[in-house]
Amino acid sequence: MKKFYYQNNNLLLFTSVLFFVILIPTPAQGLCIGPEACGILGATFLSIITIPICLLAFLLVFWPKTRTLLQGFAILPGFMAILTGYLMVIRVNRFDLFYVPLIHVCLMTAMIIVGRLTSKNTESQV
Incomplete structure (x- = not known):
C-alpha cells in the first residue's frame, strides 16, 4: 500500500x-509581436x-x-556575441542594447586570457 502512495506522489510531481x-511559454509568446521583438x-x-554554461566552463x-x-570553450561566447549583436543591435537598430554582445565579448576575452595562463606565468607573477 505504501508503494502505491509513493507512486502517486511521483505522478503528482511529474x-x-x-x-x-x-x-x-504562453506569456513569452505575447512578447513576440514582430520580427524585431522576436529577435530581441x-x-x-x-x-x-x-x-551560465560559460561560467561553469570557468571551473x-x-x-x-x-x-x-x-x-x-571561448568559441561559444564569441559566437553568441556575433549572434546577439546581429539580432539585438544590427537587425533591430537598438544601439542601446549594445551591452548584451559586449558581455559575451568580455567573457570570451577572459576565457582566452585565462586559458593562455600557464603555471610558469602564475609562479613568476607571485
Missing part, C-alpha cells in the same frame, strides 16, 4: 512540472542559456592541464 513547463527575445533567451581554471580547453 504532472505539476509538466504543467509548469507547458504554461510558462530569442537573443535574450540564448544569452540566458549560454552565459576548468583550477586545473592547469585543462586551462587550454577554455580557449576552445
Whole structure:
C-alpha cells in the first residue's frame, strides 16, 4: 500500500512540472509581436542559456592541464556575441542594447586570457 502512495506522489510531481513547463511559454509568446521583438527575445533567451554554461566552463581554471580547453570553450561566447549583436543591435537598430554582445565579448576575452595562463606565468607573477 505504501508503494502505491509513493507512486502517486511521483505522478503528482511529474504532472505539476509538466504543467509548469507547458504554461510558462504562453506569456513569452505575447512578447513576440514582430520580427524585431522576436529577435530581441530569442537573443535574450540564448544569452540566458549560454552565459551560465560559460561560467561553469570557468571551473576548468583550477586545473592547469585543462586551462587550454577554455580557449576552445571561448568559441561559444564569441559566437553568441556575433549572434546577439546581429539580432539585438544590427537587425533591430537598438544601439542601446549594445551591452548584451559586449558581455559575451568580455567573457570570451577572459576565457582566452585565462586559458593562455600557464603555471610558469602564475609562479613568476607571485
